Amino acid sequence: MIDIKQPYIQVDSINKSFGRSRVLHDISFSVMQNQVTIIRGMNGSGKSTLLSILSTHISPDSGTVFYKGVDSKKNLHNIRNSLGILDHLPMLYERLTVKENLQFFAKVYSISNVRDEIEFWVDKLEISKYLDQQIHNLSHGFRKRVGLARALIHSPQVLLLDEPETGLDQKSLEIFFSILSEFVRSDGCVVLTTHNDFKALQKFSQNFLLEDNRLIHQ
């Protein structure tokens, strides 16, 4: 049973450098359920590095990330199962169809009802008619929609999104906001980096600015 007041993600004094270049300095924040955490910052400010640390792809030099109060290093398998990630890159195989890509990731996450899950997400993201198209034939916007379906196919509790709005048209943005709102309402939490305002998500959100390697609450 999750204590509703306990943060879902607790970032505690993390530091990260690449060589001599310090990227993150003493970053601490927490993310609750039903909350969107928006991190803004200039290019190269360390937003993507922070998301990579949250996604367990890279480790901080010091500091700890807790998921539901558990050190992320100690429960990697379960934490990774609970994360959905949409990066700058769509993380899809170009030569596989939309369906094959989603089937692949559904099997990676050992989902039992693969067919139903795929049907559900492709309907929601309005990509049903592209199901048998190979990814390299799709536009950037549709790739991103398929990428979001991939990130959500295993019903994660946390969504980590790196500038998800880039290259999306109005229609795609509407779909994207509606899915995010629904996700947050159903006890999910979202951490996203952006340059935009995301007014549609304002009522759920806490905002941070990543500047000079430090995180400032706004």
Add this chain to the structure above:
Amino acid sequence: MKSIITHIWIVLYKDFLLEVRSKEIFISVLIFTILEVLIFNFAFNPTTEIIYIVVPAILWVSITFSGVIIINRTMQLEMQNGMMKALLISSMSRESIFWGKSFATTIYLILIELILLILLTIFYDLNLPLISVFLISLPCIFGFSLVGTVFSVISVNSRAQEILLPVLFLPVVIPIILCAVSITSNLLLNLPISDSINWLNLVIIFDLIYFIIGPFCFYAITSD
């Protein structure tokens, strides 16, 4: 254990599906292999005296160079569109990725070896003990793939990946290739298998070492 086997199968199946779609690996390696055999055929006058020395060398030089292309290419597929990152941050274990990739390379190399054996039989008019050569080469190819998968993940992240892989990989895998050449040569000379047993043992020891340390090395390289 069941989930590891399932994940290995998923990676393997996905690699073959990608290859069936693109045919990038098989076509390029096939052309490369045919050219190699053709060039060697022109370079050497295939007299019976030298044929038993030359053919095992041609076979394993071709497998080695084709193997380098295959290993490079299979790992490059994962580097496109951030796929390796997607796999690493999924709940799939890194061992599954390692084994899936190693088995895919092994199967590609077995197919190439079969084609090579047919080509060598035709070009050199040989009476090859095909089944024995094929069976005895399986542990050699498997070891080759295990080492190759470890080194491919190092080289694929560097800018000079095409150069770095052979430079790092070939010195390490050379014991397997030497053993394989010796075993194949003995088989061609119709020597009893007992004459090759030491070479074969060496290959099996090498395979066992990489069977154990391969997944650990892969895990260490892909961590951070």
